[in-house]
Amino acid sequence: MNAKLLAAIIGLLIVASGCVRTVTGEKTGGVPFINDTVQAAYKLPPEAIFAAAKQVIREEGILTNEGTIYEPTNTVKVVQGRVNQCAVWVRIAPVDSQVTSVEVEVRTQGGGSRMALAHEIDKEIAVKLALRPRP
Secondary structure (H helix, E strand, O other), rough: OHHHHHHHHHHHHHOOOOOEEEOOEEEEEEOOOOEEEEEEEOOOOOHHHHHHHHHHHHHHHHEEEEEEEEEEOOOOEEEEEEOEEEEEEEEEOOOOOOOEEEEEEEOOOOOOOHHHHHHHHHHHHHHHHOOOOOO
């Protein structure tokens, strides 16, 4: 009876974990169907938000990748890093000529979610944007 229960639990864990798609379009190991992303919108150009996101990731952890994804409808900026042993992805995409969308995704080493850290990084980006010098 105990062996069957243990086998069922192990089977459930294997099925529950798998590959998930990040906000940057990559695949990573993780638990699917959990909330791991914070979304925000700013009335600023993508370049200003991109610079702020890179600065926040560098100050809080390690910046591992930055770049541009060219999609058919627009150009998306992405930032990747590690903060507190968690993987962090930031997607910066223009919504229209005045509004830019920001998505911050955070996953633990085991593939779980760290929403508190995602909110913290989003707030830090907002603070950097508020304190930036005006042109």
